[in-house]
Amino acid sequence: MAVKGWIEVSDTYCKGCEICISACPQAVIELNMAQLTPKGYHPAHTFKDGCTGCAICAVVCPDAAITVYREITKVNTPVTA
Amino acid sequence: MTTPNLVYERPEAFTDAPTHYCPGCTHGVAHRLVAEVLDEMKVTDRTIGVAPVGCAVFAYNYFDTDFVEAPHGRAPAMATGIKRVLPDRVVFTYQGDGDLASIGMGEIVHAAARGENLTVIFINNANYGMTGGQMAPTTLPGMKTTSSPNGRDVETQGYPIKVSEMLSTLDGVGYCVRRSLHDPKNIRLAKKAIRMAFETQVRGLGFSMVELLSTCPTNWGMTPVNSLKFVEEHMIPAYPLGDYKVSDAIKQIKI
Amino acid sequence: MPKELWKGNEAIAEAAVRAGLEAYFGYPITPQTEILEYLSRRLPELGRAFVQAESELGAINMVYGAACTGVRVMSSSSSPGVSLMMEGLSYIAGTEVPAVLVNVMRGGPGLGNIAPAQGDYYQAVRGGGHGDYPRIVLAPASVQEAIDLMVLSFDLAEKYRMITMMILDGSVGQMMEPAEMPAMQEIRRKDFKWATNGAMNRERRILSSIYINPPDEEITNLRLLSRWKEVQNNEVRYKEYFLDDAEIIVVGFGTAGRVALSAVREARAQGIKVGLFRPITVSPFPFEALDQLTGQARAFLVTEMNTGQMLDDVQLAVRGRVPVEFYGRTGGVVPFPDEILNEIQRINTAPIAADSDPRNAWLMRMTAPHSSPLPEGEGAKR
Numbered sequence: 273m274a275v276k277g278w279i280e281v282s283d284t285y286c287k288g289c290e291i292c293i294s295a296c297p298q299a300v301i302e303l304n305m306a307q308l309t310p311k312g313y314h315p316a317h318t319f320k321d322g323c324t325g326c327a328i329c330a331v332v333c334p335d336a337a338i339t340v341y342r343e344i345t346k347v348n349t350p351v352t353a
Numbered sequence: 354m355t356t357p358n359l360v361y362e363r364p365e366a367f368t369d370a371p372t373h374y375c376p377g378c379t380h381g382v383a384h385r386l387v388a389e390v391l392d393e394m395k396v397t398d399r400t401i402g403v404a405p406v407g408c409a410v411f412a413y414n415y416f417d418t419d420f421v422e423a424p425h426g427r428a429p430a431m432a433t434g435i436k437r438v439l440p441d442r443v444v445f446t447y448q449g450d451g452d453l454a455s456i457g458m459g460e461i462v463h464a465a466a467r468g469e470n471l472t473v474i475f476i477n478n479a480n481y482g483m484t485g486g487q488m489a490p491t492t493l494p495g496m497k498t499t500s501s502p503n504g505r506d507v508e509t510q511g512y513p514i515k516v517s518e519m520l521s522t523l524d525g526v527g528y529c530v531r532r533s534l535h536d537p538k539n540i541r542l543a544k545k546a547i548r549m550a551f552e553t554q555v556r557g558l559g560f561s562m563v564e565l566l567s568t569c570p571t572n573w574g575m576t577p578v579n580s581l582k583f584v585e586e587h588m589i590p591a592y593p594l595g596d597y598k599v600s601d602a603i604k605q606i607k608i
Numbered sequence: 609m610p611k612e613l614w615k616g617n618e619a620i621a622e623a624a625v626r627a628g629l630e631a632y633f634g635y636p637i638t639p640q641t642e643i644l645e646y647l648s649r650r651l652p653e654l655g656r657a658f659v660q661a662e663s664e665l666g667a668i669n670m671v672y673g674a675a676c677t678g679v680r681v682m683s684s685s686s687s688p689g690v691s692l693m694m695e696g697l698s699y700i701a702g703t704e705v706p707a708v709l710v711n712v713m714r715g716g717p718g719l720g721n722i723a724p725a726q727g728d729y730y731q732a733v734r735g736g737g738h739g740d741y742p743r744i745v746l747a748p749a750s751v752q753e754a755i756d757l758m759v760l761s762f763d764l765a766e767k768y769r770m771i772t773m774m775i776l777d778g779s780v781g782q783m784m785e786p787a788e789m790p791a792m793q794e795i796r797r798k799d800f801k802w803a804t805n806g807a808m809n810r811e812r813r814i815l816s817s818i819y820i821n822p823p824d825e826e827i828t829n830l831r832l833l834s835r836w837k838e839v840q841n842n843e844v845r846y847k848e849y850f851l852d853d854a855e856i857i858v859v860g861f862g863t864a865g866r867v868a869l870s871a872v873r874e875a876r877a878q879g880i881k882v883g884l885f886r887p888i889t890v891s892p893f894p895f896e897a898l899d900q901l902t903g904q905a906r907a908f909l910v911t912e913m914n915t916g917q918m919l920d921d922v923q924l925a926v927r928g929r930v931p932v933e934f935y936g937r938t939g940g941v942v943p944f945p946d947e948i949l950n951e952i953q954r955i956n957t958a959p960i961a962a963d964s965d966p967r968n969a970w971l972m973r974m975t976a977p978h979s980s981p982l983p984e985g986e987g988a989k990r
Contacts (some may be wrong), residue, residue, distance in 0.1 A: 277360065285363075289377030289570075289577040295537060313376065330361040331537045334381025334577075335372060336388075340361040399806040403673070404816075413814045419804040421676045422816030424699050427669035430661065434673025434681070435804075437657035438631050442806045460669070463662035 277325020277342040281316050285337035288313035292329035292338065298322040301329060364388035366397045370414045377577020379534040379567040380408055383476055384415055386544040387447070390551055391418070400443040401435055403428040405457075407449040408482040426457020429464035432471045443554060445472040450491040451481040454514050458490075461520070465560045468525025472550045473562040475516060477592065478569040486572025490514040493591050498572070513591060517564045521597035527559030529598040533566040535584040539594070548608055549599075558602050566592055611786040616751045616776070617642035619787055620684070620710060623758035625650055628793045630679040631657035633670035635689060638722040639778035640712035643684040664689040668696030668709075675705040676815045678803030680762050684710035686778075687728050688719060697771055698737025701832070702817025704802070706765035710758075710774045712781040715940025723940025724777035724863055729917035732775050733891040740829045742836035743771040744843065745891035749866040751785040757888070759790055766798075768839055775890070777913065779863045779942060836892075845888040846897055850876055854883030856955055857901055859922050860911040861887045863942065868911045871948035880956050890918060898925035907955050908932045911948055913941070916967040923966075931955075934966035937981075947981055 279301075286309055293301045293316060300322040303314040316329075316338075325342030366388035374380045391397045397418050404412040406425035413420030423431045428446035436444045453461050453475050464471060480498050481487040487500040491513050495504040517531045528550050532543035543565055550561035566588045568580035575583060614622070621643045624632075632651055634644040644660065651658040657674070661667035667683045674681040685693060690711045700707050713728045715721040732745045744764050748754040757774055765772040804815045819825035849869055851857065860868040865886035872884045885901065887894050907930055910919045916934045923932050935951045937943040973979050 282363075284369075285371050287376035291377055291577050291581065294578045294581075311371075325360050327361040328537045331540050332382065334374065334377060334379055334385070336363040336367060336381070336385045338361070339359070339363065341358040342360045344357055398808055401677075401804055401806055410818065413816065417807075417812055419807050419812050420814045420816075421673065421703075421804050422814070422818055423672075424669060424695055427665065427672075427696070430666045430669035431673035431676075433659060433666075434631065434633060434670035434675070435677055437659060437670070438674045438677050438679045438681070439805055459662050460666055463666060467659070 275324045275342060277323045277340065279318060279323060279329060279341070280339045282337045282339070283309045283315055285335040286313060286315040287311070287335055288315060289334065290316070291332050291334065292316050295328050295332045297326060297328060298324060364392045366391040366417050368415055368417050372415055373411055374408065375571040377568065377570045377580065378408075379565075380476060382534045382540060383474060383565050383567065384412065386540070386547050387445070387474060388416060389544060390548045391416070393548065394551055394555070396443045396551070396555070399441070400445065401439070403432045403435070403444065403446040405446065405448040405452040407452045409447050409449060409476065410483065412447050426452050426455070427460055428452070428457065429460040429469070429471065429473065433464055433467070433469050436469060436471055440470070443551065445474060445551070447474045447476070449476045449482065450478065450489045454490040454516050462523070465520045465562070466523045466525045468527070468559040470554050470557050471560060472554045473560075474547065475562055475564045476567045477516070477564055478567040479588065480569055480572050482569050482572055486569065493587060515592060517562070517597045520562060525560050526562070526598050527600045528553040528561040528603050530596045531564040531566070531592060531594050533584055533589060533594055534568070535566065535581040549603065549606065552606050552608060553603050556606070558600060566594075609788050609791065611788050613784050614751050614755070614787045615642065615784045616754055616781040617712065618646045619751050619755050619789075620758050621646035621650065622789060623755040624682055624708070624762070625654070626790050626792045627759040627762045628680045628795050629656070629682060629762070630795060631674045631681045632683065633659050633661050633667040633674070633681070634683050635661050635664050635667050635685065637686045637689045639714060639781050640684050640686045640710065642781070643710065664692035665695065668693035671707050672696050672700050672703070672705070675700060675707040676703070676803065677805045678798060678800040680708075680766075682708035682710065684712065686712045686714050687716050687725075690728065690731070694737040697743070698739055698741065699817045701737065701741035701743065701771055702739060702828070703815050704769040704832070705815065706769050706772075708761045708765050708772050708774075710776070713775055713777045721940045722778060724779040724913060724942050725938065725940050726775075726777060726862060726864060726913040726917070727938065728775060729890065729912070729914060732773055733893070741832055742839070743773060743891060744768070744839060744889065746772065746774045747861040747888060747890050748774065748776050748780060749862050749886060751780065751783065752787040753888070754780055755787055755789060764843060768835055769802075770835070770839070775862065777863050840892040843889060844892050844894045844897070846894045847886045847888060849884040849886070851883035851885065851901065853881055854904065855906040856880065856882040856909060856952060857905045858882060858884045858909045858911060858948070858952065859887070859898070859918070860884070861890050861918060864911045864913050867943055867945055868948050870945035871952060874945065874949050875952045880952060882952050882956070887918070893921045895921070895925045898922060902926050902929050905930050907960060909951055909955055910934045910966070911943065912936045913943070914938050916970065919966060928962055931960040931962045931964065932966050933960060934970045936970065
């Protein structure tokens with residue numbers, strides 16, 4: 273099963289430059305045209321499921337606006353003899 | 354701070370201040386990488402930054418370290434003054450191409466030649482950003498700027514200066530590489546290079562510089578995403594990425 | 609300490625070391641290079657920083673960097689080199705960090721020559737770098753005084769977070785005189801509340817001369833001026849010779865003042881009531897002392913090795929109440945005591961209108977065919 277992740281985009285920092293949108297391997301980010309940041313930008317947000325928490329958006333973000341989380345999947349403890 | 358789920362968060366070496374850079378400008382990426390490296394090396398507390406004149410003039414607002422603000426081009430001289438009296442501190446300059454490769458060429462060459470234990474982050478975006486996109490020493494042949502409106506004519510306006518190639522000829526230089534900030538892979542390589550540059554400094558292995566091919570969407574008149582393509586298609590061929598000088602001692606460093 | 613024979617430039621360098629100089633950054637230029645050479649040996653042997661910079665631009669910005677950390681730091685140069693440093697000096701002033709600079713002045717403008725001159729008075733006292741900023745300027749007339757003022761320079765720079773410049777010329781820099789060195793001060797790094805020396809668990813600090821919001825820059829400039837008022841109130845220094853009953857008062861700084869003293873002694877021997885007033889701080893200038901002396905003076909004679917720069921300040925102090933006369937040699941020419949004696953004798957016998965322009969009158973005398981001290985025929989040519 274695919275790893276599940278999510279991002280938080282800070283309104284304070286995001287300038288809507290769209291670099292994260294073009295970099296996202298899952299193509300799940302877009303600008304939120306329904307919202308404006310205090311500086312007047314449309315911030316990025318995930319608009320559909322599919323984020324894996326790969327953090328590529330954060331790697332390319334020029335404004336350190338993105339915090340990335342990933343769901344912790346339970347790892348079966350291997351049974352040893 | 355950290356939660357078990359956390360994959361990435363804003364580096365601690367950053368202050369809370371949003372940057373003044375234009376949307377999509379890779380100055381921000383370069384800043385972030387420096388901050389991440391300071392965090393990883395746990396040296397924020399003993400780092401002193403030297404800001405340039407140019408777009409990064411306000412760099413001191415963004416790093417949670419002591420900072421000074423140098424006259425145009427003189428950051429390597431100021432950094433020399435600081436490092437010579439405080440050799441156990443980590444000192445870095447952050448300079449653009451007008452600052453470093455034009456007005457400050459004397460200061461950078463001699464700081465490198467003296468093998469000052471400094472780290473220089475050099476942003477090459479092929480123009481003077483702060484003053485509105487004039488021709489820089491790094492402007493590509495044929496590239497239009499506000500002071501080369503018909504495109505840089507090498508017959509009358511000369512040729513681009515390849516700083517990394519030039520500085521790598523100096524014996525005082527320990528580490529001198531060129532990286533690019535145009536895609537995730539190259540950003541990761543850039544970060545690794547910045548880490549190596551700071552490691553060079555803290556080990557006293559000589560002058561270290563990372564040249565970063567960077568964008569200037571506003572003055573190039575492109576979207577941020579198209580600017581990244583411009584770097585890939587036009588800047589990299591003119592300014593090949595690579596390790597121009599990595600001294601033997603630095604090659605041994607494992608991080 | 610016993611007196612020893614010291615060459616001016618080397619004495620300055622050693623005095624700086626004893627005052628706790630931790631770092632020197634300089635560039636060779638005659639006639640001050642001995643300071644650089646001396647410190648290139650002395651500082652490394654004490655484990656302190658010495659860098660021969662790539663230029664005076666480099667040197668002053670290294671000074672700027674080190675000054676931001678709060679250590680005692682200096683550079684030295686001579687006129688053309690000091691011109692190159694003006695950018696850095698303005699930034700240092702705007703950042704309010706202490707730094708010390710020695711200018712061993714030479715003949716100018718331009719490349720000029722390496723002979724003693726005082727043509728940088730305006731640059732040092734009035735202007736130099738861009739923007740509104742005050743600076744302290746000290747003018748020694750002997751090797752001993754240069755030593756003493758060197759030590760004082762660091763104290764004043766630190767106390768007022770201000771550039772302190774010492775201006776002298778090649779004759780003081782190159783001459784050897786018996787002088788006493790101060791005791792070696794221990795290096796004690798002070799915990800300045802402004803120094804950028806690595807945060808180390810305190811709040812981070814920024815040092816900069818940038819105030820992007822004009823009202824903030826205005827407040828800064830007013831703060832600099834208020835601090836300057838303190839300097840003016842507390843730090844004016846000068847020396848008086850034979851002034852008790854003097855009716856003619858010669859005013860000269862540095863070497864010109866020293867030459868004038870010989871002339872004054874000779875004139876006294878001839879029975880002329882003349883004295884010498886020698887400013888030691890040419891910035892802050894001793895306006896008040898000269899103002900008071902105006903009450904007893906019949907005339908002032910300003911002697912300088914330039915075309916009349918400090919003359920303006922003396923005229924500001926005297927405010928037209930009595931005549932101010934001027935005698936200068938310039939371009940690297942040092943006046944002989946006899947030349948100044950002639951001027952004293954002239955003023956003593958011939959009445960001078962209070963409203964005459966001393967610089968014009970001097971220029972006329974300098975270029976007149978018969979009275980000019982210039983080589984035969986040269987006066988007439990110009």
